[in-house]
Amino acid sequence: MATVIIPTPLRKFTNNNARLTVHANTVTEMIQKLITEFPDLKKHLLDANGSVPSFINIFVNDDDIRNLQREQTVVMDNATVSIVPAIAGGAPL
Amino acid sequence: MIQKSMNHENIQFSKEELARYNRHIIIKEFGLESQKKLKAAKVLVIGSGGLGSPVLLYLAAAGVGNIGIVDFDVVDDSNLQRQVLFGVTEVGKFKAEAAKQRLQSLNPYINIQVHKVQLTSKNALDLIKDYDVVADGTDNFPTRYLVNDACVLSGKPNVYASIFQFEGQVSVFNYTNSKGEVGPNYRDLYATPPPPGLVPSCAEGGVLGVLPGIIGSLQALEVIKVVTGIGEILSGRFFIFDALSFESRTFNLKRNPANPLNGTNPTIKELIDYEQFCGLKVIERPVKEISVKELEEWQDRGEDFQFIDVREQHEYDIVNLGAELIPLGVVAQHADKIDRKKKVIIHCKTGNRSAKAIRELEDKFGFNNLYNLKAGIFGYIDEVNPSLQKY
Numbered sequence: 001m002a003t004v005i006i007p008t009p010l011r012k013f014t015n016n017n018a019r020l021t022v023h024a025n026t027v028t029e030m031i032q033k034l035i036t037e038f039p040d041l042k043k044h045l046l047d048a049n050g051s052v053p054s055f056i057n058i059f060v061n062d063d064d065i066r067n068l069q070r071e072q073t074v075v076m077d078n079a080t081v082s083i084v085p086a087i088a089g090g091a092p093l
Numbered sequence: 094m095i096q097k098s099m100n101h102e103n104i105q106f107s108k109e110e111l112a113r114y115n116r117h118i119i120i121k122e123f124g125l126e127s128q129k130k131l132k133a134a135k136v137l138v139i140g141s142g143g144l145g146s147p148v149l150l151y152l153a154a155a156g157v158g159n160i161g162i163v164d165f166d167v168v169d170d171s172n173l174q175r176q177v178l179f180g181v182t183e184v185g186k187f188k189a190e191a192a193k194q195r196l197q198s199l200n201p202y203i204n205i206q207v208h209k210v211q212l213t214s215k216n217a218l219d220l221i222k223d224y225d226v227v228a229d230g231t232d233n234f235p236t237r238y239l240v241n242d243a244c245v246l247s248g249k250p251n252v253y254a255s256i257f258q259f260e261g262q263v264s265v266f267n268y269t270n271s272k273g274e275v276g277p278n279y280r281d282l283y284a285t286p287p288p289p290g291l292v293p294s295c296a297e298g299g300v301l302g303v304l305p306g307i308i309g310s311l312q313a314l315e316v317i318k319v320v321t322g323i324g325e326i327l328s329g330r331f332f333i334f335d336a337l338s339f340e341s342r343t344f345n346l347k348r349n350p351a352n353p354l355n356g357t358n359p360t361i362k363e364l365i366d367y368e369q370f371c372g373l374k375v376i377e378r379p380v381k382e383i384s385v386k387e388l389e390e391w392q393d394r395g396e397d398f399q400f401i402d403v404r405e406q407h408e409y410d411i412v413n414l415g416a417e418l419i420p421l422g423v424v425a426q427h428a429d430k431i432d433r434k435k436k437v438i439i440h441c442k443t444g445n446r447s448a449k450a451i452r453e454l455e456d457k458f459g460f461n462n463l464y465n466l467k468a469g470i471f472g473y474i475d476e477v478n479p480s481l482q483k484y
Contacts, residue, residue, distance in 0.1 A: 008258045008335070018338060054284035059344045067347050082342060084333060086283040087257035089143070089232035089300075 002079040004030065009085055013040040022081075027058060028071040030081060044085070055086040101126075101133035104158075110202050114156050127321035132158035132203075134320040137224040139163045139212055139240055141192040143305030144230030144254050144312060146178040151313035152228075153196040153203060157320065160196070161206040161224055164189040169484065175302035185483055212236060214364035217243040226319050228252045228312055234286035235367035241266060241279035242364055245354045250319050250328075253279060254312035259301055259336040261308030264346065265315050268328035276328035277346045280354055286371045304336055380451040383438055383464040385473040391438075398436040402470075403450045408442065412482045414470060416440060424450045428458045440466035440473075 001021040006014050014020065015038075024030035031052070035042045047053040051071065058065045059082045065073040075081060106128070111118070114128050136157050138145050141164040152160055168176070168183045168191055176188075183191040189207040196205055208220055212231070221227060221243050229240045229251055237255070244251035244267050251266040266278040311332070318324050327343075334341045350357045383391075391398060402409060402416035409418050419427045421441070431437055431454065441447040444467055451463045466473070474481045 005340075008260050008337075018335075053287070055287040057282065057344075059342075062342075062344050064344065064346065066349070067345070082333075082344070084262075084331075084344075086234070086287055087255050087260065087262065088234045088237050088286075089230075089256055 001077065002030065002075045002081055004034065005080065005082045007083055007085055009087070010041060010044055010083065013044070014038050022075075023077075024075050026071065026075060027052075027060065027065055027073045027081070030075055031071070045083070057084045058082070059084065101129040104129040104132045106132070107202070110156070113200075113202070117155070122323055123321070127323060128156060130321045131156045131317065134226065135159040135161070135224045136226045136228060136316055136320070137161040137163065137221060138228045138230060139236070140230035140232060141176075141178060141188045142166070142172065142230065142232060143175045143256065143300065143302075144309040145192070145228075146176045147306050147309030148228050148230055148254075148313045148316065149178060149192055149196055150199065151310060152316060153200045153205075155313075155317055156200065157203060157316075159204045159206070159224075161208055161220070162189045162192050163208040163210065163212055163220060164192070165209055165211045167483070175300065175305050177306065212239060214239060214366065217364060218247060221247050221249055224249065226250050226252060226316055228254075228316050230254060230309065230312065234371045235373060237279060238286065238370060239364065239367045242354060242361065245278050245280075246362075246364070251278065252312055252315045252319060254308045256300055256305050256308050258299055259304060261304055261311075261334045261336075263308060263311045263315065263327060263332040263334075264330065265319060265326050265328045268319065268326055270326075270328065275348075275355070277348045278352070278354065280352050281349045282331060282346060284349070284351075289372050301336060307336070308334065378452060380448050380455075380465045381463065382467045384467050385476045388438060388466060388473070389477050396436075398438055399432045401431065401437060401439045401450075403439060403441050403446050404470075408484065411484045412470065412474075414440070414473060421446045421450050425453055425457055428454060428460075431460065431463075433460065433462060436462055436464060438464045438466055441469050443469040443471050445469075 001023050004020045004022055006018055011018060022030050022033050024033055031045050052058055060073050060075060060079055117123050117128050118125050134157050136152060138148055141149060141162050166188050168179045168186055168188055170184055173179060178192050178195050187209055189209050193205045193207050210216060217239055227244050227249050231237060241251060250268040253264050253266050255262045268276040315327050318326055329346050331344045331346045353359060353361045400416035402413060402418050403421040403424055405420050439447040439450055444465060447465050451465055454460045454463060474483055
């Protein structure tokens with residue numbers, strides 16, 4: 001099982017779970033499993049083309065999946081997957 | 094004025110300065126050489142709020158010889174929970190000026206330049222050009238991309254930090270190493286910002302006050318490393334910290350060949366419109382307006398009009414113009430209290446919320462007698478009655 005670290009802004013969609021364990025072979029499969037369990041995550045993890053949006057980074061262990069095989073990156077059983085959205089700080093938009 | 098290209102080898106210290114920096118100088122890996130580099134350095138800190146506070150305090154204490162502060166904002170009560178540069182007596186003052194005062198009392202041997210302006214595409218390159226290093230402690234996506242692009246176009250390292258609720262991020266962007274290789278920048282990390290409204294801001298989502306203290310201190314550390322060249326710079330790496338789980342991770346970052354600034358086929362060669370880039374430029378229907386001078390004239394000649402303030406109670410308690418208080422959030426519920434026959438002037442702090450209120454009332458209830466007070470109560474204070482309290 002891989003461990004997925006959910007960032008603070010998305011925890012409201014995962015019943016406040018900061019860590020989830022998912023069994024998946026690739027990042028795509030992992031995202032599908034997360035969305036099946038927590039449907040509200042979908043708009044944050046997938047854009048209209050079904051790709052990870054460019055304001056969200058997914059790292060498998062220490063590396064950005066964009067520098068690996070993108071959504072097809074293999075998720076090893078003991079991997080830690082971090083979802084890291086862009087954050088900008090204080091001002092109301 | 095900040096001097097250009099000061100050579101650190103010619104830097105001299107007074108007896109007082111040597112005593113002050115003793116704990117730096119006696120570190121073998123740091124020494125007098127690094128202290129000289131700090132004194133010769135010119136660092137521009139953009140934003141003197143939550144992140145800027147610890148960054149500025151530590152850079153000033155460490156003896157960075159020339160520090161520029163860019164901030165156009167004023168100190169608010171709600172800042173004091175995390176912006177440790179300021180105290181109660183600074184509320185209402187310009188942050189950049191209050192910061193300078195505090196930092197000069199901390200270290201009188203350094204130069205501090207105040208830039209009391211909003212960083213824009215027009216002034217950014219000019220502001221940055223006199224500095225060696227930029228520290229980005231801003232609080233919104235348009236300015237993040239503006240600072241990044243300005244640093245890349247000017248060839249300056251950008252020491253980046255960002256916070257939200259319990260999480261912080263740090264990296265050093267656009268850093269040129271000893272081999273002349275330029276590291277990744279913000280656009281390599283996040284090619285585009287999230288659409289407005291998807292990620293809440295700290296103003297909506299909050300931030301734990303100590304978090305910018307932690308993350309801003311790490312940012313100051315990287316500024317000092319970039320200036321002195323000691324240690325391994327956080328370039329090509331991206332640090333995140335979660336205060337709740339007390340976990341941190343450092344990821345690898347690489348340059349993206351598709352980066353529009355400095356990838357294989359650059360398309361951005363000058364600064365762009367960052368509000369538009371971040372999807373924030375929504376063209377809104379204009380509303381009828383009245384200037385603060387016209388308001389004064391109406392009042393003087395006893396014109397019959399209804400006067401409404403759509404700010405919050407706590408703002409009203411600080412200063413008001415005697416208008417009826419109906420906060421923006423509940424204005425639709427109280428539409429029956431708003432006159433339909435005579436003219437109605439609606440105001441807020443600067444004119445944005447009142448324009449929203451007018452659009453909502455016009456759209457939902459068909460009002461056609463509403464006037465927005467241009468520049469709000471702040472405009473009134475500036476132009477009509479400067480004795481009133483700003484906040």
